[in-house]
Amino acid sequence: MFTPFESEAMKRTLTLCLLLSCLLVTATKSAMAAEPAAPAAAEQVEPMTTPEREQRMEWWRDARFGMFVHWGLYSGLAGTWEGKPVGERGGMEWIQYRVRADTDTYAERALPLSKPTENFAEQWAKLAKQAGCKYLVFTTKHHDGFALHDSAVSDFDAGSKLDRDLVKEIVDACRAEGLRVGFYHSVIDWHHDQYEYEKSNQLPHPLKGKPYPNGERDHAKYQEYLHAQVKELTTNYGPVDILWWDYSATDFQGEEAWRAFELMDLVRNKQPQVIMNNRLFRIPEAGWTSMQMTGVAAQLNPKYGDFVTPEQHVPDRGLPGVDWETCMTMNTTWGYSRHDQAWKPNDQLVHTLIDIASKGGNFLLNIGPTGDGTVPPESIEGMQAIGKWMETNSESIYGTTASPCDAPAWGRITTKGDTLYLHVFDWPESGELTVPVEATAEECTLLADAATKFAVSSSDAGLTVKLTGEAVDPYATVLKLKLTEPIESK
Numbered sequence: 001m002f003t004p005f006e007s008e009a010m011k012r013t014l015t016l017c018l019l020l021s022c023l024l025v026t027a028t029k030s031a032m033a034a035e036p037a038a039p040a041a042a043e044q045v046e047p048m049t050t051p052e053r054e055q056r057m058e059w060w061r062d063a064r065f066g067m068f069v070h071w072g073l074y075s076g077l078a079g080t081w082e083g084k085p086v087g088e089r090g091g092m093e094w095i096q097y098r099v100r101a102d103t104d105t106y107a108e109r110a111l112p113l114s115k116p117t118e119n120f121a122e123q124w125a126k127l128a129k130q131a132g133c134k135y136l137v138f139t140t141k142h143h144d145g146f147a148l149h150d151s152a153v154s155d156f157d158a159g160s161k162l163d164r165d166l167v168k169e170i171v172d173a174c175r176a177e178g179l180r181v182g183f184y185h186s187v188i189d190w191h192h193d194q195y196e197y198e199k200s201n202q203l204p205h206p207l208k209g210k211p212y213p214n215g216e217r218d219h220a221k222y223q224e225y226l227h228a229q230v231k232e233l234t235t236n237y238g239p240v241d242i243l244w245w246d247y248s249a250t251d252f253q254g255e256e257a258w259r260a261f262e263l264m265d266l267v268r269n270k271q272p273q274v275i276m277n278n279r280l281f282r283i284p285e286a287g288w289t290s291m292q293m294t295g296v297a298a299q300l301n302p303k304y305g306d307f308v309t310p311e312q313h314v315p316d317r318g319l320p321g322v323d324w325e326t327c328m329t330m331n332t333t334w335g336y337s338r339h340d341q342a343w344k345p346n347d348q349l350v351h352t353l354i355d356i357a358s359k360g361g362n363f364l365l366n367i368g369p370t371g372d373g374t375v376p377p378e379s380i381e382g383m384q385a386i387g388k389w390m391e392t393n394s395e396s397i398y399g400t401t402a403s404p405c406d407a408p409a410w411g412r413i414t415t416k417g418d419t420l421y422l423h424v425f426d427w428p429e430s431g432e433l434t435v436p437v438e439a440t441a442e443e444c445t446l447l448a449d450a451a452t453k454f455a456v457s458s459s460d461a462g463l464t465v466k467l468t469g470e471a472v473d474p475y476a477t478v479l480k481l482k483l484t485e486p487i488e489s490k
């Protein structure tokens, strides 16, 4: 039995509960009413292919193949922290994050191990050239915030710490080899003391969840710094062919995170011919469907960038209608790790290049040099194997467009006007291979030796090539099938 006080108290509590539940229902209704509509399906964006943009993209589309280079303070650490491997797989350029080190501790351990040799850049550029790459994209600053150029707005840079301008050394070496130059630039920054890492639940930061060490931060000041360094990079090093931004999240991107449009304008004003990727944004209109690696879409409004950037995979059917580039590691880490021996075999590297070209994309293949800039021997071997194949067959990659049909079982096809390049991965035991297109063949020869000709017949199934002899290349033998008229890519 309850005392009056208790009963009275209970009545009051009951009334209060009723009142609260009414308030809650009202609040919920209004919240739902205020709930923004579910994001509309990505606005179907027709790429605005203006003549200016077509002209700008021409060399890049023809190039098809570039070298990515991740070198920074993480390289000297080599996937190792306090004498132990941090892991055998995954990005060791994230080592500062993986060990949750603050920037001072990280720099103290890494700087003594980061001493590029005098000719490190020449080694990179020569290897890229040997491999058949037409451009080289390298990290001017990765997430750890260490700038490879001599920056007037930071002392966490090669100028202050190494008394060198590594960006200049790399750019000069690339130009000496006739390579186009790309600047990878991380908008994420684990060093800068105004970068407000709590603004995003999706972007990584070594101190995430901890209070800001130096008190409240003002992200606007970080944005000023970001813009200032990009201005230095696009002013002081001559023509910059590519700006490779990295990366945004669905919960923190674009204007809010980076003052993105202003940043892009800054770059375009300094470098009118520059080509930029889509990573200042993470929205459907910019070719993103999620935070997943595979979360890319065949749509891109050029105001968000010039090409879509699938990572570590090749979209099954390419990304028709947009410019796109797959970036990929040769093992599983972008930055060097002495513990990661999961190297992709040479045939897989060559097949990936061909597969991407057959779907109308570019291939940006990564090397992660060591602390002194030396390229790991496995990376040299892989790049040189591609280069050897390209020596004979680059005509079937450079300046081509996607296949006119789905990928056949025997390999891949690239297109160049009235010519199809048949990349035969598996030399058919049947002694023939069929190209499922409606077309008339003029001639079919071995790309490696035009004197070797093959008979071609046509049927409802398409064009059938009668093979003689054996495959002439261990990775992919290429036949040149000339048609009587140009054929459209798929």
Ligand code: FHN
Pocket (backbone or CB within 6 Å): 091, 093, 094, 246, 247, 311, 327, 334
């Ligand atoms: O976090 C980076 C990663 O370290 C690497 O630089 C890749 C290269 O595309 N981009 C980000 C992950 O998408």
